[in-house]
Amino acid sequence: MHPRIRGLARVRATARCGAALPAAVSRASSSKAKAAPPEVVFSGIQPTGTPHLGNYLGLFLPFLELQRSTPASTPVYLSVVGLHAITLPQDPAALVRDRRNMLASLLACGVDPERTTLFLQEDVREHSELAWFLNTIAPVGRLQRMTTWKSKIATARNANSEDEVSEEDLRLGLLSYPVLQAADILLYKSTIVPVGEDQVQHLELARDIAQVFNRAFGDVFPVPETRVVPQKRVLSLRDPAQKMSKSAPNPLSRISLTDSPKDIATKVKGAVTDSTATITYEPDTRPGVANLLTIWSAFDEAKRSPAELAAAAHADGWGAGKLKAAVSDVVAAHLAPVQDEYRRIIADEGYIRVVAAKGADRAREQAAKTMAEVRAAVGLGGI
Incomplete structure (x- = not known):
């Protein structure tokens, strides 16, 4: 086994039992406590499909609260992660459209490109470069135990169960995308990564990879904080056993941010x-x-x-029909100003391109610095 992979196993084991890390795993230790790294916020979202109500409540609104509440001195990065999108088959023309739509949606919902570095992941090539470096220390067995790849394939194939999916369906990109996700985070030396509960496993991997890299090559990466964001878990309208998803084959299962009031009522x-x-x-039940x-x-x-609303509806003798009408009305009313702003932004493709270009330029500044450190640390920084 590669010594750096053994190091990752040791990190996991010592994290569980609370033991000190072996001295052999570390290059050097300091008797002085290290100063806390400066706070950096990073989040990412895939561009596949039009954003839906689950994205809005589960990611957009929590991110906007972070954008509002963090000090002005704290860098905030938000990436539309196209490289993650292509881990499953995509129509190229649709992907161009979806990337543009996602940027417009984020801006319409309130992302401030002056406060937040908003950019397309694929415009910053250091993401894929760092992912390769991290691939050299990421254990395959750990990736194979990730819980998400089977669910992604099952959803894409419209399979009735994850049991219908085998490793024959797995492609390398989908297996290793948690390593790319770790690269996304570590590239900006992120310390705060807001995630839902379904992404905690991936962030733990990013933390472990950062620790193994630091012990093998010296302290380059802060270890990011796991910050589970309180989220409204929105379920599929057609299958409430599953969460609302952009990749679900049935469009009636989700409310898109661009749906008209009539479409919302129908769904x-x-x-x-x-x-x-x-x-x-x-x-x-x-x-x-x-x-x-x-x-x-x-x-x-x-x-x-929800319980208070249920009690009020019950007291008034409501059935499912009245409940659905009330939900349709409140969703349509809330989304109306967002949709007005979205239509204004999506019509101005020049503005969207300028936002993406400026965001990528700002992101590259930090990405280039980090990769220079990484290359030097592993011995590829020059001769």
Whole structure:
């Protein structure tokens, strides 16, 4: 086994038992406590498909809160990660459109390109370069135990179960994309990476890779903080056992940010609920109804919880029909100003290109510095 891969195994083992790392794994240790690295925020989103309500509530709004609340001196990066998108088959013309649409959607929702470095991942070649360096220390067995690749393939194939997916369906890019994700994070020396619970496993890998690299080659990377973002988990309208997804084959399963009020009403009206006549909030036994209540709660001006909304609807004798009508109305009303801004931005392709170019220029400044350190650390910095 490669010694740096053994190092990764040791990091995992010592993290579980709380033991000190062996001296042999480290180049040198200091008796003085290290100063905390400066805070840097990084987040990424794939450009596949038009953003939907789950993206808006689960990623966009939490990111906007970070953009608002972090000090002005804290760098904030937001990348549209096209290299991740191509780990599954894409139509090239559609991918060009989706990348542009995602940038426009983020801007329409409130991402400030003056405050946040907003850029296309593929415009900064250091992402793929660092990924290769990290691939040389990432253990294949660890990647094979990741829980997401089977679900991605199953969703893309519209398989009924992940059990229908075998390793014969797996491609190297999809297997190793958590390493690229680690490169995305470490390239900017990120310390704060807001993630949902489904991405915690990937961030743990990024943390471990950073530690192994530092012990093998010297301290280059801060170890990023796992910050699980409180999220509204929005489920598929057609299958409330699954979360709302851009890659789900049935477009009626999700509410896109660009859907008209009529489209929203049609999709919500067709949402799977159950045969119980009254409204109650019981996520385990009535997931479809609970999902609608969760969506309504996210936009409720009175900030009522799903359970409080269910109690009010129950007291008024509502059934599923009235609940669906109320949810349609509140979603359409909230998205209307976002859609107005989106239509204005998407019509100005020159503005979108300028934002992307300026963001890439800013991102490259830090990316180039990091890669110069990485190359020098591993012995490829010059002769």
